[in-house]
Amino acid sequence: MNWQTIEGSVTAPQGFLAGGVFCDIKRLGTGKGSNKGVKRDLALLVSETPATVAGTFTTNQVCAAPVKVCLERVRRGLARAVVINSGNANACTGRQGLRDAQAMTGITAAALAGRHISAEDVLVASTGRIGVRLPMENVKKGILLAAGQIEATRQGARHAVEAIMTSDTRPKEIAVEFRIGGRTARLGGMCKGAGMIQPGMSASGKRPALHATMLCFLTTDAALDAATLRTALDAAVARSFNRITVDGDMSTNDTVLLLANGKAGNAPPRAGSRDLAVFQEALDHVTLELAKKIVLDGEGVSRFVTVRVRGAKTGGEAEAAARAVANSALVKTSWCGGDPNWGRILCALGYSTATIEESRIDVGYSAPGGRKVLFSLKGGRPTATPFRSLCAITTAAAFDLHINLNLGGGEALMYAADLTEAYVDFNKGDVNDPSTLGG
Amino acid sequence: MNWQTIEGSVTAPQGFLAGGVFCDIKRLGTGKGSNKGVKRDLALLVSETPATVAGTFTTNQVCAAPVKVCLERVRRGLARAVVINSGNANACTGRQGLRDAQAMTGITAAALAGRHISAEDVLVASTGRIGVRLPMENVKKGILLAAGQIEATRQGARHAVEAIMTSDTRPKEIAVEFRIGGRTARLGGMCKGAGMIQPGMSASGKRPALHATMLCFLTTDAALDAATLRTALDAAVARSFNRITVDGDMSTNDTVLLLANGKAGNAPPRAGSRDLAVFQEALDHVTLELAKKIVLDGEGVSRFVTVRVRGAKTGGEAEAAARAVANSALVKTSWCGGDPNWGRILCALGYSTATIEESRIDVGYSAPGGRKVLFSLKGGRPTATPFRSLCAITTAAAFDLHINLNLGGGEALMYAADLTEAYVDFNKGDVNDPSTLGG
Numbered sequence: 010m011n012w013q014t015i016e017g018s019v020t021a022p023q024g025f026l027a028g029g030v031f032c033d034i035k036r037l038g039t040g041k042g043s044n045k046g047v048k049r050d051l052a053l054l055v056s057e058t059p060a061t062v063a064g065t066f067t068t069n070q071v072c073a074a075p076v077k078v079c080l081e082r083v084r085r086g087l088a089r090a091v092v093i094n095s096g097n098a099n100a101c102t103g104r105q106g107l108r109d110a111q112a113m114t115g116i117t118a119a120a121l122a123g124r125h126i127s128a129e130d131v132l133v134a135s136t137g138r139i140g141v142r143l144p145m146e147n148v149k150k151g152i153l154l155a156a157g158q159i160e161a162t163r164q165g166a167r168h169a170v171e172a173i174m175t176s177d178t179r180p181k182e183i184a185v186e187f188r189i190g191g192r193t194a195r196l197g198g199m200c201k202g203a204g205m206i207q208p209g210m211s212a213s214g215k216r217p218a219l220h221a222t223m224l225c226f227l228t229t230d231a232a233l234d235a236a237t238l239r240t241a242l243d244a245a246v247a248r249s250f251n252r253i254t255v256d257g258d259m260s261t262n263d264t265v266l267l268l269a270n271g272k273a274g275n276a277p278p279r280a281g282s283r284d285l286a287v288f289q290e291a292l293d294h295v296t297l298e299l300a301k302k303i304v305l306d307g308e309g310v311s312r313f314v315t316v317r318v319r320g321a322k323t324g325g326e327a328e329a330a331a332r333a334v335a336n337s338a339l340v341k342t343s344w345c346g347g348d349p350n351w352g353r354i355l356c357a358l359g360y361s362t363a364t365i366e367e368s369r370i371d372v373g374y375s376a377p378g379g380r381k382v383l384f385s386l387k388g389g390r391p392t393a394t395p396f397r398s399l400c401a402i403t404t405a406a407a408f409d410l411h412i413n414l415n416l417g418g419g420e421a422l423m424y425a426a427d428l429t430e431a432y433v434d435f436n437k438g439d440v441n442d443p444s445t446l447g448g
Numbered sequence: 449m450n451w452q453t454i455e456g457s458v459t460a461p462q463g464f465l466a467g468g469v470f471c472d473i474k475r476l477g478t479g480k481g482s483n484k485g486v487k488r489d490l491a492l493l494v495s496e497t498p499a500t501v502a503g504t505f506t507t508n509q510v511c512a513a514p515v516k517v518c519l520e521r522v523r524r525g526l527a528r529a530v531v532i533n534s535g536n537a538n539a540c541t542g543r544q545g546l547r548d549a550q551a552m553t554g555i556t557a558a559a560l561a562g563r564h565i566s567a568e569d570v571l572v573a574s575t576g577r578i579g580v581r582l583p584m585e586n587v588k589k590g591i592l593l594a595a596g597q598i599e600a601t602r603q604g605a606r607h608a609v610e611a612i613m614t615s616d617t618r619p620k621e622i623a624v625e626f627r628i629g630g631r632t633a634r635l636g637g638m639c640k641g642a643g644m645i646q647p648g649m650s651a652s653g654k655r656p657a658l659h660a661t662m663l664c665f666l667t668t669d670a671a672l673d674a675a676t677l678r679t680a681l682d683a684a685v686a687r688s689f690n691r692i693t694v695d696g697d698m699s700t701n702d703t704v705l706l707l708a709n710g711k712a713g714n715a716p717p718r719a720g721s722r723d724l725a726v727f728q729e730a731l732d733h734v735t736l737e738l739a740k741k742i743v744l745d746g747e748g749v750s751r752f753v754t755v756r757v758r759g760a761k762t763g764g765e766a767e768a769a770a771r772a773v774a775n776s777a778l779v780k781t782s783w784c785g786g787d788p789n790w791g792r793i794l795c796a797l798g799y800s801t802a803t804i805e806e807s808r809i810d811v812g813y814s815a816p817g818g819r820k821v822l823f824s825l826k827g828g829r830p831t832a833t834p835f836r837s838l839c840a841i842t843t844a845a846a847f848d849l850h851i852n853l854n855l856g857g858g859e860a861l862m863y864a865a866d867l868t869e870a871y872v873d874f875n876k877g878d879v880n881d882p883s884t885l886g887g
Contacts, residue, residue: 071798071806101794101806103829139791140830256777258792259799338695338777338867339875346876352578353697355540359510360698367510367540390542391579428777429876430869436778437785437868 011187012196012291018182020166021197022230023272024057028159029172032151034144035096035137049172051151052093053159054226055121060270062088062132063239065246067263073100074110075133076264082132086235088268089130091226092117092152095175095201096137097144098222100261109143110135116149120156134264136175136201136222169199173224176203176435181302187291189231189284190275196288198295200225202255202303222260223250223303227295231288232271233278240280241289242267249296253424255307256432257336265296304424309432312344313407314425315377321419326363328421330414333361341428349374349399351386354412369415374402382411450626451635451730457621459605460636461669462711463496467598468611471590473583474535474576488611490590491532492598493665494560499709501527501571502678504685506702512539513549514572515703521571525674527707528569530665531556531591534614534640535576536583537661539700548582549574555588559595573703575614575640575661608638612663615642615874620741626730628670628723629714635727637734639664641694641742661699662689662742666734670727671710672717679719680728681706688735692863694746695871696775704735743863748871751783752846753864754816760858765802767860769853772800780867788813788838790825793851808854813841821850 020027029049064083066076082088092113099106114131135143159165170180184197202223233241246265271277278284305313316335321327334340337357343350351372358365366389373384384392385399402408459466468488503522505515521527531552538545553570574582598604609619623636641662672680685704710716717723744752755774760766773779776796782789790811797804805828812823823831824838841847 069795069798070804071794098791101791101828103807139795258776258778258795261795261798337697338871339697342872342875343877345872348877352537352540355510356508356578356697356700359508359700365509368542389540428872430872432777433781433784433867433869433872436781437787 011287012185012294015184015186015195017163017184018166018170018197018199019054019226019228020161020163021184022195022228024230024270025228026055026057026159026161027165027169028053028155029168029170030151030154030158032147032154034094034147034151048174049168050094050096051148051155052169052172053117053152053155054091054169054228055124055159056089056268056270058270058272059087059089060268061086061233061235061238062266062268063235063242064264064266065242067260069259069261071101071261073098073135073262074102074106075099075135076262077107078110078114079132079134079264079266082129085129087130088132089124089126090117090121091132091134091266093134093173093224093226094143094148095173097135097141098137098139098262099135099143101140102142105142109145112145113148113152116152117156120153132266134224134262136173136224136262139261166199173199173201175201176308177201177306179306181299181306183295183298185291185295187287189273189278189287192273192275194229194231194273194275196227196229196231196291196295198225198227198299200299200303203306203308222262224262225250225265225299227265227267229267229269230272231269232273232275233269233288237277237280237285238267238269241285241292244289245292245296248293249300252422253300253304254332254335255304255310255426301424304426307426308435309429310426311429312347312427314344314427315409316412316423316425317409318412318414318422319420320414320416321421322364322417323419324421325419327419330358330361330363330412331421331423333357334412335423335425338428344427345429347400347404349385349396349403358412363414364416365414366416371413371415373411374399375409375411376402376405377407377409379409450726451624451733454623454625454634456602456623457605457609457636457638458493458665458667459600459602460623461634461667463669463709464667465494465496465598465600466604466608467492467594468607469590469593469597471586471593473533473586473590487613488607489533489535490587490594491608491611492556492591492594493530493608493667494563494598495528495707495709497709497711498526498528499707500525500672500674500677502674502681502706504681504704506699508698508700510540510700512537512574512701513541513545514538514574515701516546517549517553518571518573518703518705521568524568526569527571528563528565529556529560530571530573530705532573532612532663532665533582533587534612536574536580537576537578537701538574538582540579541581544581548584551584552587552591555591556595559592571705573663573701575612575663575701578700605638612638612640614640615747616640616745618745620738620745622734622737624730624734626726628712628717628726631712631714633668633670633712633714635666635668635670635730635734637664637666637738639738639742642745642747661701663701664689664704664738666704666706668706668708669711670708671712671714672708672727676716676719676724677706677708680724680731683728684731684735687732688739691861692739692743693771693774694743694749694865740863743865746865747874748868749865750868751786751866753783753866754848755851755862755864756848757851757853757861758859759853759855760860761803761856762858763860764858766858768800769797769802769804769851770860770862772796773851774862774864777867783866784868786839786843788824788835788842797851802853803855804853805855810852810854812850813838814848814850815841815844816846816848818848
């Protein structure tokens with residue numbers, strides 16, 4: 010372990026400022042999750058100096074206006090600031106939505122006058138209700154207000170993370186410190202999640218083989234060139250955010266952005282170097298911890314389940330098997346009950362696109378990350394493991410489900426959640442109060 | 449319309465006998481849905497004379513022992529009887545399960561002594577808990593009891609349909625009468641469903657492009673050769689049972705069997721004949737009505753939604769789009785709330801494998817089968833249709849959702865249901881009472 014956890018999040022690295030304000034976007038069009046009129050809804054994140062940038066975005070064909078703007082701009086590999094609003098996704102808003110997203114970057118650049126930032130240096134992200142135009146007057150007021158309040162402090166970062174929350178019940182933050190090129194550097198991050206969570210992001214926005222609104226903003230004062238940063242972020246997202254599912258729905262707005270401003274003064278690490286490995290390790294830790302926080306705080310989630318599939322014919326088949334199990338309504342409701350079920354699991358494996366042989370399948374349970382696995386099924390047959398022993402594991406707040414298909418070397422894992430009455434209640438809304446209806 | 453609805457179900461056609469008894473299978477291993485100790489759990493369906501037979505079965509790779517037995521036997525194209533139990537799926541029961549399924553057919557043949565039926569003439573189906581061995585002593589007692597009680601009456605059929613129910617809240621039956629080859633013939637059916645419902649059946653058990661435990665037993669006194677019967681059944685299932693989804697989970701036991709004993713005395717219809725068209729029309733009606741009854745009686749279902757997709761590039765893409773919408777947790781919870789949502793629908797379309805262009809999509813609502821569609825979205829933009837007008841449609845017990853992708857000629861439809869707290873409650877079970885846990 011070449012990093013250590015420190016206090017704070019996006020302002021922990023040198024040279025980053027953040028802030029968050031309330032400008033009445035939420036009241037104008039968001040759901041049940043918002044504490045109307047009291048929660049912050051616009052955040053600014055600014056680097057004092059030019060930073061290299063990398064991003065990964067939803068591969069949903071319906072992608073929100075801010076994602077379109079970011080996809081274009083991250084190609085340049087440089088950025089100075091990110092403006093983020095909650096309460097309105099600016100998705101399915103047509104050309105006007107695109108103009109509004111672009112205007113947010115222009116307003117931000119202007120509001121940060123004196124910092125020599127152009128609109129093109131500003132990235133943008135939105136989350137909240139789909140299909141409603143942004144209240145641009147409020148957004149503008151919010152950006153101006155936030156620009157006057159950004160700070161390189163813990164409080165600045167805390168205001169920012171509060172402003173990006175929607176149905177999240179708690180802020181999700183982390184920061185680590187590590188040594189790179191003889192210097193001490195830091196990496197911090199904040200994210201939001203809660204529903205519409207099964208990201209399938211790629212750097213290009215092109216469709217990967219797989220499948221939230223989840224937003225994540227990462228900062229580091231380590232120096233890395235844009236291409237290296239992108240490769241590192243892609244790898245980290247593949248092992249973290251792309252491995253989580255709350256409800257199997259992939260959002261129109263998923264965005265992860267990583268800014269590296271080089272204030273630590275290290276020489277940018279080369280491919281294959283130990284320095285880069287250290288950075289990757291820190292980034293992997295930060296993204297995985299943030300991803301897990303999203304599942305744990307998922308809408309109505311009462312249990313966190315890590316689905317570990319091995320022995321599939323290929324990695325792709327292991328992935329398909331893990332996703333089928335992690336997204337099965339019947340499996341997820343059995344988790345809600347704390348049931349160490351294997352019948353529904355076999356059923357989901359059987360309709361997945363993975364090749365299986367019933368008589369070879371092992372299913373077991375352990376404590377999270379635990380080595381001691383109690384098997385309920387071996388070679389397709391129930392074991393003698395007492396039901397109570399299995400329940401002792403599966404009624405805990407978190408457990409690991411181990412599936413071995415015993416057909417090959419393919420492995421995959423998914424961080425998943427149960428399906429509860431609270432999820433349904435939260436998402437069904439009330440047609441007599443349209444503000445409770447989901448985007 | 450070349451058929452008319454009549455009273456009854458599987459005993460409405462001439463020469464069929466049915467019965468159902470209680471033999472304590474349910475108490476020994478089933479879920480919450482069973483009225484322990486009081487409900488029938490074993491049914492027999494017998495043709496007085498040899499019948500041609502066709503069947504379609506789950507394409508889940510984990511397929512139950514009775515499905516394996518049927519797959520083998522329906523190839524012969526002839527059958528005399530079907531034995532069915534509820535309370536235990538005889539799935540994931542290995543070689544012993546296969547021996548038990550075969551034994552059920554042997555016991556049935558022996559119990560029907562005097563009717564000249566061999567074990568190979570008997571088909572078998574099971575539904576209920578997965579992974580528990582059948583209590584064969586009870587099953588045997590049940591078969592002997594049922595064999596003594598089968599009747600060509602409405603009551604015999606009613607006892608049979610009661611015996612195949614699991615979490616079903618009501619029996620599902622239908623019968624029609626039609627003219628074929630100058631004779632009056634009848635077609636009757638019974639089915640069960642409720643959970644684990646998204647069939648993807650094929651006659652061969654081979655995997656189709658698509659994806660309940662649902663069981664359906666159909667009888668007709670029309671004469672049809674086995675090959676024609678199979679083609680007709682495949683077409684009917686593709687338009688009915690394979691178009692329904694309750695929870696997106698495909699069961700290990702899905703089975704549809706159709707027996708034709710020729711008692712009506714018609715000449716078997718040839719391909720392309722009007723007689724065959726009449727039969728197909730009757731069969732399509734019977735299977736579609738039974739399929740809809742399964743959705744309407746789905747676990748916790750409060751709303752029935754017909755998802756109609758058109759304008760897709762291909763039929764396959766239309767299907768993918770319709771299934772993505774019909775199985776989205778967020779879309780289904782919005783239906784629970786009676787919300788005329790389009791944002792979540794666009795989101796689901798966007799992550800489906802269907803090609804879409806946001807700016808071309810129309811989304812509308814109508815009463816079931818209604819011609820008057822109120823559009824909430826046209827060309828990707830919200831319409832001026834008042835929210836209240838849309839809610840008037842979507843808060844009804846059933847409505848149609850119309851999606852036009854405006855990209856081609858591909859069409860598909862799915863019969864779907866909402867996702868409710870009652871579904872979660874029903875399926876989560878209680879680990880302190882293992883009999884409530886699902887298979």
